[in-house]
Amino acid sequence: MNAPIPNLSKRQIGARVQRFEDTRLMSGAAKYIADITLPDMLHLSFVRSQVAHAKILEVDTSMLEDLDYPVQVFTGKDTDGLSLKANQDLPGVQRSEQPLLALDRLRFVGDPAAVVLADDPYLAEDAAELVFIDFDPLPVVATMEQALAEDTTPLFDGWTGNKFVERQMKGGDLEAARAQAAHVIRRTYRNQRQTGVPMEGRGVIADYDKGTRVLTLWSSTQMPHLVRTYICEELGLPESRIRVIAPDVGGGFGVKGQVFADEVLIAWLAIQTGRPVKWVEDRRENLIASIHARDHEHTLEAYVSAEGRLLGLKADISTDVGAYSTFPFTAGGDPGMAAKVMPGPYDFQAYEATFRALATNKCPLGTYRGVGRPSAVFSQERLMDVIAQEIGMDPIEFRLKNVVKEFPYKNVLGFTYDPGSYEESLLKMRELLAEDIKAAEASKASPDSRIGVGIACFIEQTAHGTGDFTKRRSPIETGYISARVEMSTDGEVLIGLGLQSHGQGLETTCAQVAADALGVGPQRVFVRHGDTLTSPYSVGTWGSRGGPLGGGAVHIAANKIADKLRLIAAHILQVADPATIQLDENRASVIGDPARFVPIPELARAALRNVDRLPEGMTPGLTEEFSLDGPKDGTYANAVHAAIVEIDVKTGKMKLRRFVVVEDCGTILNPMIVDGQVRGGVVQGIGSAIMEHMIYDEEGQPLTTTFADYLMPLATEMPEIDVHHIETPTPLTPLGAKGLGEGGAIGPPAAIANAVANALGVEVEATPLNAQAIWRLAKATRSEG
Amino acid sequence: MRPAPFSYHKAERLDQALALLAEFGEDARPIAGGQSLVPMMNLRLARPSHLVDINALDLDTIELRSDHLHIGALVRHERYARESLIAQHFPAFAEGVEWIGHPTIRRRGTLGGSISHADPTAELPALCVLLGAEIIAQSAEGSRRIPAAEFFISAYVTSLEAGEMVTGIDLPLPKGKSSGAFEEFAERSGDFAIISAGVTLEHDGRAITDARVVWSGVDLAPVMAERAGDLLRGKPLSAPEAEAAAQAMSAGITPLDDPMASAEFRHSLIVELTQRALTRACEKAMQAS
Known part of the structure; x- marks a missing residue:
């Protein structure tokens, strides 16, 4: 916590460097799974369940x-014994397995029961229509209520009921808080099921x-090393002979962050x-059988003092996680x-x-930008508005009174928050909203059109390290990111990320970081990623860690090379102290005497x-590698x-008239990229708030x-979308950066719901x-008019 | 999401297209812009064994023919907006077609395709019914004219028979002074409507002399408000009592009910959109007078 914040030159870090990858991505030169063709390749089509729950006959x-054309077919019987296992080793957890192809039961519409392989993807799809699954229907568990019912049909043999997990977290004395409270406020909140929808679906x-006995697997994944390890363990192949390549990946958002x-x-x-076998997911498969998200119901009870201080909070959280536990983050x-x-x-x-x-x-629920946080913030921030209203305080004032102001702060569960700008960002937002708040008040007289302003104030634990993951006793286990930095004979830099x-x-931000360390222009840095052969072991891109940990690993590895370059330069220039050598503009020069350079x-x-x-005794070579774990409790980004x-x-x-963001992700590596993130x-968060909805009927049939x-x-x-930044660098990562990849998607459901409540004067x-939900909420307002 | 096997035939002239449709009957479908048929085929909801490509046919004219405006089946949606004859004679049509899809859809999609596809809440079927269009259907046997009100039977079901294709529509020109407007409500721009309401008025400069109202989203095909004329005839353009009229003409209507929009919500939209379309049609009539 007390490590000094590095003194960064910031020549490249912090600059609005145009994204190098865009030339490729915007000109059609990117290469996705669907673009890859191998000689003699077979194309795969899945035969998927059309019913939600059944016994396979x-x-x-x-x-x-x-x-009249050759096909090969494989069913669950052929892959018997192979499965995906994603279990937490904790009390309160029921274990489960997902067979590679359904074996004795179909558990959701889209559950694959067979595959057909043919020489052409059209022929494979035609043939897949000819495979019939004969089944006996089982009672469908279509809702959380049904999953909790006494007579629910367990999805897995040997289970009691339909809970993958039920556990508790607690801290402090809740009874004392309740006893002291002047106000006890209880509400139930619900977020719908949706999905993540990357522009490119999945594909393998x-x-x-x-x-050579080498297996090469191309997958549109966010975590190539974890895919490699799982295949090694499940198929019993030596990991050294498996190569996993994630080529250009057209969006992931967490959906592709599972094995x-x-x-x-x-x-x-x-x-x-x-x-070779190829499968490219189509959009219908992507919508019904990839990964779903959200689907939370929370009941919160808050205990508040007469002065408007939050004393305690009790939460009951249910999530409908679908039919299988996902790897590695689990149900x-x-x-x-x-x-x-x-x-x-x-x-509190x-x-x-x-x-x-x-x-x-x-469909199984998995990670999607925000992971649990958008729903938690929805409930928490709706409740904060409700409390403010009940005790007669302005909602921003109420939050200002209750936010953490002194850092480091140890929260009620024992997590330590590093410095942030919670109060400052609320104050800044209040200033930015002054005109909107006036317009909202003025509109209250109108019977036709109402304006509302709503905020959501939140923090996001990012870049959390091994300490956070081992507590979960789940297969994720750790959260470190590695980079290998290599300078070649021409002074160009190759990063294996x-x-x-x-x-x-x-490809841009890591080049910026390396450029600052090595004194070369970022355009001289080539960042390769997504290939287990070209980079050291890492957990992949998720959990808002690319900038702070990936950038941090590059920073440390590149500085090791920079140190060696300075030693060599000092030797060649006959300078005693290598610390007097600076690396800049593609030269190593003597500080204060720029004419002396190499x-x-x-x-x-x-x-x-x-x-x-080289100096005597120095080993040749210019390759360095570093694996950077995150801080145990992570580093906390914040936003309003x-x-x-x-x-x-x-x-x-x-x-939506306007959306405003005040965010603090610590050191900004590239403001243009941060704004884009x-x-x-925010756009995805708006989708969650107002339209994206995966609807199932009572028979478990997906309708959307x-x-x-x-x-x-x-x-x-x-x-x-108006974005403002406050920069509070963290002492916990090498560059002072906090994660910001997910933050945009976390706030919108709460902010929009609060704005609707403000506009219509309803809960x-x-x-x-x-539109239908708003129309229902506006009923009271209409009858006034 | 790949189509079931089919054969592709390119027709150079109308008689060739009709001969192919006659030969393959129920198993054949004409294809032009492909904006509805191709997605249906990719989902294997439509499985024609033969596609007859009619893009080369000479069916893309828009012209005045005595007492009506003829629009060819191959006119692409993006053209309606540039057509002064449409703006001049059919203001409700001009407004309604602005709600069709997005620019890419409007560039490729055709009048004949949309009508033949007969999505229950597409704009063109509703406009055809509102404006009393005649749909021209041709087959190798000859040609027939089908009143729009009889053409659209249900969702994706029309009175076209095997071997027939739509070659165009005729919109009768209004006889006296007229006005019109179209309102639509969808979750996002470019989506099929939850409810749309189209209005045409005939008037003498001060009062309404006749009125027609059409809705989509009420049933699986466009629905005319039966009492619209009776309720609005004689009402002044300056104060048509739009809300009361909209309420009265939709009384007893039971719209569709689905997860996107309940019957109650749809009914409320019918009243509101009808009232808005009616009010604007009157305002336009007043400005023109």
């Missing part, structure tokens, strides 16, 4: 025999080379068939995150949360080719979001299976706030 493949290609059963299956199929990941972060930016000393992950016959950059701009490429050549020029809405009271049509996240029904935010509906308890 037989998978009938006999009709394939009549086809596997190729097994019998000669999937199909990745293991396709690897196995390539070995079985002796031919308990989302509700556990909500329970952990519910105390938020507020200073008594908390108790019960959280549970409920199994239902739906253990992250996968799929929109984060890491070009950096000359130093690189000395280290790698003309090694007779505000939504300004205008509602047509008669129809329920809501227009925030805006992109195309983009005609599953509504994504469109540019036409998006407001101006808002659920999302999505689509």
Whole structure:
């Protein structure tokens, strides 16, 4: 906590460097899974369950025999014994397995029961239609209520009921808080099920080379090393002979931040068939059978003093996590995150949360930008507005009274918050909203159109390290990121980054970081990523750690090379103290005497080719590697979001007039990229708040299976997003950076719900706030008019 | 999401297209812009064995023909907005077509395609019914004219028979002074409507002499408000009592009910949108007079 904040030159770090990857991405030169073709490749089509819950009697493949083209078919019986296992080793957890192909039971619409392989993807899809799954229906568990019912049908043999997990977190004396409270306020809040929708769906290609016994797997994944390790363990292959490549990945958002059963299956199929096997997920598969998100219900009870101080909070958190536990974050990941972060930016000393992950016959729930936090912040920040209203305080004033002001701060669960700008960001937001608040007040007289202003104040634990993950006793285990930095004979720099950059701009920010350390221009730095062969072991891109930990690892490794360059330069220039050598503008020069210099490429050549020029005893080479773990409790980014809405009271049509963000992610590596990350996240958060909804009927049939029904935010509906920064560098990461990848998506549901409540003078308890929901909420307002 | 196997035929002339449709009957579908048929085929909800490409046919004229405006089946949606004949004679049509899809859809999608596809809340079917259009259907046997009100039967179901295709529509020109407006409500711009309401008025400069109102989203095909004319005839343009009229003409209507929009919500939108369309149609009439 007391380590000094590094003195950064900031020549490149902090600059608005245009993204290097954009030239490739915007000109059609990017290469995605669908663009990769191997000789003699087989194409795979899944045969998926059309019912939510059933016992499999037989998978009938006999009709394939009549086809006039060759196909191969595999069912659950063929892959018996292979599965995806994602269990926490804790009391209160029921263990489960997801077979690579459904074995005896179908557990959701989209659950794969067989695969057909053919020489052409069209032929594979035609043939897949001819495979019939004969089944006996089982009672469908379609809701959390049904999962909790006494007579629920367990999804897994040997289970009692349908809870993957039920556990508690607590701190302080809740009874004492309740006894002291002047106000006890209890509410129930609900966020709908949705999905993540990367522009590119998932996709996998596997190729097994019998000669070298090397398996190469291309996957549109955020975590190539974890995919490699799981395949090694499940298929019993030496990990040294597995290479996982995530080529250009067209968005991930957490959806691709899990290891999937199909990745293991396709690897196995390539070995079985002796031919490369390719599968490209289509949009319907992506919507119904990839990864779903949110689907939380929370009941909160707050204990508040007469003076408006929050004394304690009790939370009951249920999440509908669908049919299987996902790897590596497990079924308990989302509700556990909500329970952990519910105390938020507020200073209070008594908390108790019960959280549970409920199994239902739906697509598995997994990580999606924000993971549990958007739902937690929705409940927490709705409740803060309700409390403020009940005790007659201004909502911003009430938050100002309760936010943490002194750092480091140990919260009620024992997590230590590093310095942030909670109070300052609220004050800044209040200033920015002055005109909007006036407009909202003026609109209250109108029977037709109401304006509302709502805020959400939150923190985000980012870049958390091994200490946070070992507590979960789940397969994630750790959270470190590694980088290898290598300078070649021409002075160009190659970075092998253990992250996968799929929109984060890491090819640019990591180049900026290395450029500052090595005194070369960022355009001389080539960042390779997403390939287990070109980078040291890392956990992948998730959990808002690319900048702070990936950038930090690059910074440390590059500085080791910089130190060596200075030693070589001092030797060549006959300077006693290498600390008097500076690396800048592609030269190593003597500080205060710039005419004495060696070009950096000359130093690189000395280290790698003309090694007779090295100081005596120095080993040749210019490659360094560093693995950077995150701080145990992470580093806490903070933000205040505000939504300004205008509602047509008669129809329920809501227009977002403006969205304002004040955020603090510590040291900003590239302000342009930070703004883009925030805006992109806000747009997804707006989708969560008002339209994205994965609807299932009572039989567990998904109803929103195309983009005609599953509504994504469109540019036409998006407001101006006004982003402001406060920079409080953290002492916990090498560059002072905190994570910011997810923050944008966390605040909008709460801010928009608070704005709707403000506009209409009603309580808002659920999302999505689509037109019909707003119309219902506006009923009272209409009858006034 | 790949289509089931099909054969592709490119027709150079109308008679060729009709001969192909006659030959393959129920198994054939004409294709032009592909904005509805291709997604349906990719989802395997439509499985024609034969596609007859009609893009080369000479069916893209918009012209005045005595007492009506003819619009060819291959006119792309983006053209309506540039057509002064439409703006001049059919203000409700001009407003309604602005709600069709997005620019990419409007560039490729065709009048004939949208009408033949008959999505229950698409704009063109509702406008055809509102304006009393005649749909021209041709087959190798000959040609017939189908009143729009009889053409749209249910969701994706029309009175077209196997071997027939739409070659255009005729919109009868208003006889006297007229006005019109179109209102639509969708979750996002470019989506199919939850409810839309179209209005046409005939008037003498001061009062309404006749009125027609159409809704989509009420049933699986566009629905005309039966009492619109009776309720509005004689009402002054300056104060048409739009709310009361909208309430009265939608009384007893039971709209569709689904997870996106309940019947109650839809009904409320019918009243509100009808009232707004009616008010604006009257305002336009007043300005023009």
